Amino acid sequence: MTTPSRLNIIPLETDVLVIGAGLAGCMAAIKAAEKGDLRVTMVDKSNSLASGAAASGIDHIWSYIPPVHEKMGYTIEDMAEDHRVGTAFGFLRKDLFYLIAGTMYERVLDLERFGINFRYEDSKTPGRFRIVQQFQSVPTSFNFDGRPLKVKLTAEAKRRGVNIVNRVHMTDLIETEGQIAGAAGVGTRTSDIYFFRAKAVVLATGRSNRLSRNPSGINFNTRIPGPLSGDGKSMAIRANLSIINGEFLGGRLLTPCGYYNPNYGDPRNTVQPAARIVDSEGKVIVDRTEFYDWGKLGQEPFDAAESRRKWLEDRNDWRRKRGALPKRILKGEGPFYLDLSEATDCEKEYIRWSISHEGKGTQFLRYFQDEEGLDLREDCQEYAGFANRELSGTAAMGVWVTSDLETDMRNLFGAGDEVGGVPWAASPGAFTMGWHAGHMAAGRAREAKAFLPAHDDAVKARREVCANILTGERGFHWNEVELYIQNLMDFYCGEVRGKELLERGLERLQYARNAKLRAENPHELARALDVMSIMDNAEMVLRASLERKESRPAFDFYRGDYPEQDDKNWFVFLALRKEGGGSFSFRKIPIEG
Amino acid sequence: MPFRHIYFKKDFCSGCNMCVDVCMCDALAPNPTKGEPPIEQYPDECWFCGCCVTFCPRADKGAIEIVTPFPMRGAFAKTKGQVAK
Numbered sequence: 001m002t003t004p005s006r007l008n009i010i011p012l013e014t015d016v017l018v019i020g021a022g023l024a025g026c027m028a029a030i031k032a033a034e035k036g037d038l039r040v041t042m043v044d045k046s047n048s049l050a051s052g053a054a055a056s057g058i059d060h061i062w063s064y065i066p067p068v069h070e071k072m073g074y075t076i077e078d079m080a081e082d083h084r085v086g087t088a089f090g091f092l093r094k095d096l097f098y099l100i101a102g103t104m105y106e107r108v109l110d111l112e113r114f115g116i117n118f119r120y121e122d123s124k125t126p127g128r129f130r131i132v133q134q135f136q137s138v139p140t141s142f143n144f145d146g147r148p149l150k151v152k153l154t155a156e157a158k159r160r161g162v163n164i165v166n167r168v169h170m171t172d173l174i175e176t177e178g179q180i181a182g183a184a185g186v187g188t189r190t191s192d193i194y195f196f197r198a199k200a201v202v203l204a205t206g207r208s209n210r211l212s213r214n215p216s217g218i219n220f221n222t223r224i225p226g227p228l229s230g231d232g233k234s235m236a237i238r239a240n241l242s243i244i245n246g247e248f249l250g251g252r253l254l255t256p257c258g259y260y261n262p263n264y265g266d267p268r269n270t271v272q273p274a275a276r277i278v279d280s281e282g283k284v285i286v287d288r289t290e291f292y293d294w295g296k297l298g299q300e301p302f303d304a305a306e307s308r309r310k311w312l313e314d315r316n317d318w319r320r321k322r323g324a325l326p327k328r329i330l331k332g333e334g335p336f337y338l339d340l341s342e343a344t345d346c347e348k349e350y351i352r353w354s355i356s357h358e359g360k361g362t363q364f365l366r367y368f369q370d371e372e373g374l375d376l377r378e379d380c381q382e383y384a385g386f387a388n389r390e391l392s393g394t395a396a397m398g399v400w401v402t403s404d405l406e407t408d409m410r411n412l413f414g415a416g417d418e419v420g421g422v423p424w425a426a427s428p429g430a431f432t433m434g435w436h437a438g439h440m441a442a443g444r445a446r447e448a449k450a451f452l453p454a455h456d457d458a459v460k461a462r463r464e465v466c467a468n469i470l471t472g473e474r475g476f477h478w479n480e481v482e483l484y485i486q487n488l489m490d491f492y493c494g495e496v497r498g499k500e501l502l503e504r505g506l507e508r509l510q511y512a513r514n515a516k517l518r519a520e521n522p523h524e525l526a527r528a529l530d531v532m533s534i535m536d537n538a539e540m541v542l543r544a545s546l547e548r549k550e551s552r553p554a555f556d557f558y559r560g561d562y563p564e565q566d567d568k569n570w571f572v573f574l575a576l577r578k579e580g581g582g583s584f585s586f587r588k589i590p591i592e593g
Numbered sequence: 594m595p596f597r598h599i600y601f602k603k604d605f606c607s608g609c610n611m612c613v614d615v616c617m618c619d620a621l622a623p624n625p626t627k628g629e630p631p632i633e634q635y636p637d638e639c640w641f642c643g644c645c646v647t648f649c650p651r652a653d654k655g656a657i658e659i660v661t662p663f664p665m666r667g668a669f670a671k672t673k674g675q676v677a678k
Binding site: 045046049050051055056074147188189212216217219220221222225226227256257258261337359360362363366367368371372373374378379380381382384527528570593 | 596614615616617618619634635637639640641642643644646647648659661662664665666667668669670671677
């Protein structure tokens with residue numbers, strides 16, 4: 001490979017810039033381009049046809065569903081309370097929850113218009129939906145044909161005139177007097193430096209990933225796509241914005257195969273819950289989930305408090321039993337299995353259908369069925385579902401925003417998994433926050449008469465960083481440095497954290513920051529930029545873990561030196577911010593009930 | 594890591610490079626010879642999303658195939674009712 005001498009600076013102007021073309025980014029761009037009066041540009045480090053956490057599909061989204069829940073007598077306030085106590089363990093931005101739950105149904109109707117199927121002849125629900133239980137005490141999650149989502153959303157964005165720029169890894173936010181003025185990025189196939197000027201920007205790059213070693217030994221065998229490296233949070237912290245819940249980012253997963261594991265029918269945990277968890281003797285640990293009887297919808301009065309009480313009782317029992325599995329393994333017990341022998345043929349077919357629309361599901365199915373001869377009627381799947389800590393991966397950690405999704409920087413909005421404060425916001429968070437952020441950004445772009453002067457200091461600095469990585473005799477390959485960070489996080493920021501270990505972790509992180517990275521080509525340069533984002537994310541997790549001086553078992557956050565939960569001092573969102581001089585500050589943000 | 598998990602069938606792959614276009618990880622590269630199957634340039638950066646297969650216009654002929662790497666295999670117990678009594 002020859003070293004490219006490109007590094008050309010490519011200047012571009014747009015009214016609204018959307019960073020990240022996953023579900024949130026696509027929805028933001030589609031909404032911002034609705035009236036056709038603005039130039040809207042959407043940038044992705046991959047290809048919007050297949051990028052983001054839902055790149056290859058998603059089969060479920062939770063929502064308040066008026067035609068169903070009104071008939072049931074279940075209100076959106078009931079749903080918010082279910083989510084607050086049963087799913088978010090109190091750590092919930094209720095304002096953002098109402099934005100998500102209260103507008104997701106409208107977005108479902110939009111998605112139908114964009115060509116996604118949500119209706120099924122065999123359904124007994126109003127609207128002929130397929131609805132299952134997930135994060136609240138009653139069924140609130142649509143199952144649907146979500147595999148083509150990204151193709152349909154990309155087509156809709158194009159139809160509305162959105163300029164899609166693929167294969168650009170965004171690296172820097174450019175600010176002028178407290179307002180967003182643009183952003184910079186690097187072409188992943190060209191190493192050219194992109195300099196966008198924009199009147200309003202939506203940041204939607206998704207979750208932080210690759211902070212922990214994968215037990216399978218395969219780098220990118222992670223739950224969410226490998227390319228997601230927390231670039232938005234990295235940009236945000238370097239732009240002096242606040243990040244909350246960094247300490248709750250999950251640790252490593254305990255499984256023999258990594259995340260090539262569909263968890264067919266995992267009870268309670270996902271949306272195909274017809275299996276039961278059994279031990280190697282066949283003894284049942286967790287019973288299968290019973291599906292809601294739609295025949296009784298609206299037939300009997302609904303008691304929200306009683307519904308919640310029963311659900312919490314069951315959910316806590318499930319958590320306790322499931323949470324005990326890793327400890328049982330340490331005692332020499334296990335393995336454990338998912339067993340579908342109590343599922344009906346119809347339910348097994350439903351599982352197959354559902355999985356085929358979710359993420360890597362198509363590959364799972366093909367491999368397990370064609371190569372391993374999997375027979376859901378007779379075979380048990382080894383159960384690797386005890387990754388409780390992953391909760392925080394689903395948007396608990398993220399940028400602090402207003403109720404209208406604006407960050408501390410005027411005209412810069414966050415959306416989807418970029419935003420902190422709603423655990424398990426996930427895809428509904430992306431669809432709804434994306435839409436609203438697009439609406440807000442378009443409004444601000446219309447208000448702005450001209451572009452702000454945008455300094456090119458950050459662009460020139462980024463060019464220099466890239467030139468340095470692409471040149472020189474020696475330097476470390478990105479993957480070496482990434483493995484170093486993952487080892488560091490697993491050791492110094494593992495299951496139980498403590499002051500000295502975390503401080504030593506920060507020292508060693510600084511050692512990694514001083515490493516000279518070397519890339520042979522644009523692809524390796526882009527991966528080196530991933531690693532730089534990963535370092536920023538690792539630092540946020542280490543620093544926030546050091547600051548939170550309590551343990552919080554609900555999030556699997558344990559401080560050996562502060563073993564008790566301390567609600568008096570720590571029932572707060574902890575916001576981390578980098579100050580102008582490079583030091584970090586914290587503030588405690590009260591959680592509104 | 595030297596994985597070998599993306600296979601092209603020369604007889605069916607037209608070298609259209611759709612898989613290269615959509616690969617989120619940029620794991621594939623076009624073949625320098627036009628019309629030939631792409632090259633799996635960075636096999637250990639695959640996320641196994643399967644988009645290279647689902648987007649392939651000749652997927653039904655098996656022009657491209659993902660083979661699950663060995664460390665990720667064998668997650669099912671062939672129980673035939675042995676485990677769940």
